[in-house]
Amino acid sequence: MSKYVLKRLLISIATLLVILFVLFLMEDMMPGSPFNDEKLNAAQKAVLYAKYGLDQPFMIRFMKYLGAMLKGDLGVSYVINKNKAVSEMIMNPLWVSIRVGAQAMLVGSVLGLLLGIAAALNHNSWVDSLCSIISIIGVSVPSYVFALLLAYFIGFKLGWAPILYNAKSVASSLTLPTIALAMFPIANISRFTRSEMIDVLGSDYILLVQAKGVRENDLIFHHALRNTLIPIVTVMGPLLVNLLTGSMVVEKVFAIPGIGMLMVQAIQNNDYNVVIACAFVYSAMYILMMLIVDILYGVIDPRIRVAKGAD
Amino acid sequence: MSETSIDLAKGERSEDSFQASDFQFVQENEKLMDKTYKATSYAKDVWVHFTRNKGAVVGFVIIVIIIFMAIIGPMISGHTYDEIILKYQSLPPRIPGLDKLGIFNGFEHGKDVYAAKGASDVYYWFGTDTNGRDLFTRVWQGTRVSLIIALVAVVIDIVIGMSYGLISGYFGGKVDMIMQRIVEVLNGIPTLVVVTLLGLVLPQGMTSIIFALMITGWIGMSRIARAEVLKLKESEYVLASKTLGAKDFAIIFKDIMPNIFGQLIIMSMFSVPNAIFTEAFLSFVGLGIQPPMASLGSLISDGYKSLTIHPYMIMSSIVVLALLMLSFNLFADGLRDAFDPNQKQS
Numbered sequence: 001m002s003k004y005v006l007k008r009l010l011i012s013i014a015t016l017l018v019i020l021f022v023l024f025l026m027e028d029m030m031p032g033s034p035f036n037d038e039k040l041n042a043a044q045k046a047v048l049y050a051k052y053g054l055d056q057p058f059m060i061r062f063m064k065y066l067g068a069m070l071k072g073d074l075g076v077s078y079v080i081n082k083n084k085a086v087s088e089m090i091m092n093p094l095w096v097s098i099r100v101g102a103q104a105m106l107v108g109s110v111l112g113l114l115l116g117i118a119a120a121l122n123h124n125s126w127v128d129s130l131c132s133i134i135s136i137i138g139v140s141v142p143s144y145v146f147a148l149l150l151a152y153f154i155g156f157k158l159g160w161a162p163i164l165y166n167a168k169s170v171a172s173s174l175t176l177p178t179i180a181l182a183m184f185p186i187a188n189i190s191r192f193t194r195s196e197m198i199d200v201l202g203s204d205y206i207l208l209v210q211a212k213g214v215r216e217n218d219l220i221f222h223h224a225l226r227n228t229l230i231p232i233v234t235v236m237g238p239l240l241v242n243l244l245t246g247s248m249v250v251e252k253v254f255a256i257p258g259i260g261m262l263m264v265q266a267i268q269n270n271d272y273n274v275v276i277a278c279a280f281v282y283s284a285m286y287i288l289m290m291l292i293v294d295i296l297y298g299v300i301d302p303r304i305r306v307a308k309g310a311d
Numbered sequence: 312m313s314e315t316s317i318d319l320a321k322g323e324r325s326e327d328s329f330q331a332s333d334f335q336f337v338q339e340n341e342k343l344m345d346k347t348y349k350a351t352s353y354a355k356d357v358w359v360h361f362t363r364n365k366g367a368v369v370g371f372v373i374i375v376i377i378i379f380m381a382i383i384g385p386m387i388s389g390h391t392y393d394e395i396i397l398k399y400q401s402l403p404p405r406i407p408g409l410d411k412l413g414i415f416n417g418f419e420h421g422k423d424v425y426a427a428k429g430a431s432d433v434y435y436w437f438g439t440d441t442n443g444r445d446l447f448t449r450v451w452q453g454t455r456v457s458l459i460i461a462l463v464a465v466v467i468d469i470v471i472g473m474s475y476g477l478i479s480g481y482f483g484g485k486v487d488m489i490m491q492r493i494v495e496v497l498n499g500i501p502t503l504v505v506v507t508l509l510g511l512v513l514p515q516g517m518t519s520i521i522f523a524l525m526i527t528g529w530i531g532m533s534r535i536a537r538a539e540v541l542k543l544k545e546s547e548y549v550l551a552s553k554t555l556g557a558k559d560f561a562i563i564f565k566d567i568m569p570n571i572f573g574q575l576i577i578m579s580m581f582s583v584p585n586a587i588f589t590e591a592f593l594s595f596v597g598l599g600i601q602p603p604m605a606s607l608g609s610l611i612s613d614g615y616k617s618l619t620i621h622p623y624m625i626m627s628s629i630v631v632l633a634l635l636m637l638s639f640n641l642f643a644d645g646l647r648d649a650f651d652p653n654q655k656q657s
C-alpha cells in the first residue's frame with residue numbers, strides 16, 4: 001500500500017511540475033503585457049520589465065519562480081493589487097471557493113446517498129421514478145442554469161435568500177450557490193447508489209445476513225452500504241472536478257469573490273503571477289482530490305488494497 | 312396402450328403402484344416438426360430494444376426537432392441574427408394564435424409593450440433582446456453553434472481518442488507506459504484551466520473551443536479503446552492475422568477497430584453533452600463566441616444581465632440548452648442499452 005501511495009505521489013508531483021511549465025509557456029505566448037494600459041514609453045516599460053525580472057530568458061524565470069514557490073512565495077501582483085504578494089491575495093478567495101465547494105459536496109453526497117437508497121428500497125415505485133427524474137435532470141442541466149433559475153425564482157421572486165454575495169452574512173448568501181452546485185452531485189450519486197444498491201441487495205451475502213435476522217437498518221447501513229460505496233467513491237473524483245468548473249460560473253452568477261472570479265479578472269488584466277497562482281491552485285486541488293480518492297478507494301475495499309500492494 | 316410401456320412399468324416398479332391407464336399419450340395426433348420462428352436480425356433487435364426505451368425515443372425526437380429548427384429557424388423568421396431594430400428593443404414573446412389565449416401576448420409587468428412601441432401587428436416569437444435583435448433567430452443560430460461543437464466533439468473523440476487508445480493498448484510495454492503517463496499528466500490539468508488560458512492565446516471563438524476539446528476531450532474515449540484492445544489483442548483472429556504477416560497498423564485499424572467501432576461510437580455520444588456544456592460555459596464567462604455571433608452560452612450570458620427586469624430573454628436559450636443536453640443524455644443511454652443489452656440497465 002505505502003509503495004502504491006508513494007508511486008502516486010511521485011506522479012502527482014511530476015504532473016504539477018509539467019502543469020506549471022505549461023502555464024508559464026502559455027503566459028509567455030499570451031498577447032499583451034501587464035503594463036498595457038499605463039501611459040508608458042518603451043524605456044519606462046523596459047525599466048519595469050527589469051524591475052520584475054521579466055526581461056530574463058524564459059527558462060531562468062521559470063527556475064526562479066519554482067525556487068521561490070518552494071519557499072511559499074508566489075511573486076507579486078503587477079496590476080490588480082499593485083506589488084501585493086499573490087500568496088496573500090489568493091488566501092481569502094480560496095477559502096470562499098473551498099467553502100462553497102465543500103458545502104455543495106457534503107449536501108450533494110448526503111442527499112444523493114439517501115435518495116439512491118430510498119429508490120433502491122422502493123424499486124419500481126414512485127420514489128424510484130422521482131429519483132430517476134431528478135438524476136436525469138441534474139446530470140443534463142448545467143449548474144449555472146440552476147444558479148440562474150434559483151437566483152430568479154427563489155432569490156428575486158420569493159426573496160428567501162440573497163442573490164448577491166454579502167461579506168456580512170456569508171452563510172445565507174452562500175445558500176443558493178450551494179444548492180445550485182449540489183444538484184449535479186445529488187443526481188450522479190443517487191443514480192450510482194441506486195443501481196449499486198439494487199445489485200448488492202440481490203446478492204447472496206445479503207440473503208445470508210437477512211437469514212441471520214439482522215435488523216433492517218443494520219442490514220442497509222452496515223452490510224449493504226459499504227459495498228455500495230466502492231463504485232461511488234470512484235465517481236467522487238470527477239464530481240469534485242466538475243464542482244470546480246461549475247463553481248467558477250456560479251461565482252459569476254452570484255458575484256462571489258472566489259478564486260474563479262479572481263482568475264478571470266487576472267486573465268483579463270494580464271496579471272501573470274496571479275493567473276499562474278490561481279491556475280496552479282486549481283490544478284493542485286484537482287490532483288490532490290484524485291490522489292485522496294485513489295487512496296480512499298483502497299481503504300474502503302480491502303480487495304483492491306491487496307491487488308495494488310502486489311503491484 | 313402399447314405393450315412395451317406396461318412391461319417397463321412392471322419391470323421397474325411394484326405392480327400396484329401404477330396402472331397403465333395412469334398414463335396417456337401426448338402429441339399423438341401432432342406432427343412432430345421443428346417450428347421455425349422468424350429470425351430477428353441484429354438491426355431489428357437493436358431497433359426493438361431502442362424503441363422500448365421511452366426516454367431514448369423522446370430524446371431522439373427532440374434532437375431531430377432541434378436540428379431541424381436549427382437549420383430552418385434562422386431562415387423562416389424573416390430576420391437575421393445581427394439585424395438591429397432599435398425601436399423594437401426588449402419586446403417580450405408574442406406568438407400569433409396564442410396571444411388570444413392570454414399567454415405569449417406581448418404583455419410584460421401588466422403592460423402591452425407592443426402597443427406602447429406602436430408595433431401591434433408585429434410578432435416576435437421569443438421576443439427581442441436589449442438591442443432589438445430577434446431572439447428566435449438568435450437562439451436557433453446559437454443552437455447551430457452548439458450542434459457544430461457536438462459534431463466536432465464526436466470526431467475528435469473518434470479520431471484522436473480512439474487511435475490513441477488503440478495504439479497504446481496494442482503495442483503495450485514501453486509505448487503504453489509513456490503514452491499512459493502523458494494521458495495522466497493531461498488528465499491532471501483541469502479542463503477549466505486549459506480552456507480559459509487557450510481562450511487568450513488563440514483567437515476567441517470556435518477555434519479556441521475546438522482546440523480545448525482536442526487537448527482534453529478525448530481522454531475518456533482513449534481509456535475505453537485501450538481497455539477494449541487489451542481484451543481483443545490476445546484473440547485468435549489477431550494471432551492468425553499476425554501469422555499471415557499483417558503489419559501492426561493493419562491489424563489495429565483493419566482487424567481490431569471494426570470490432571469495437573460501434574461500441575465506441577455510442578460511447579462518443581456521451582461526450583456530446585459535455586462538449587456543449589464546455590462551449591456554453593466558455594461563452595458565458597465571455598471567452599467563447601464573440602458578438603454579434605450568438606451561441607446558447609452567450610445568449611444566456613446576455614440574458615443574465617437583465618434577468619430581473621426581462622426574465623423572458625434568458626428563458627428561451629436556457630430551455631433549448633437544457634433540452635439539448637437532456638435529450639443527448641437520454642439518447643446515448645438508450646443507444647448503449649440497445650446495442651449492448653448485457654450491460655447493467657441502471
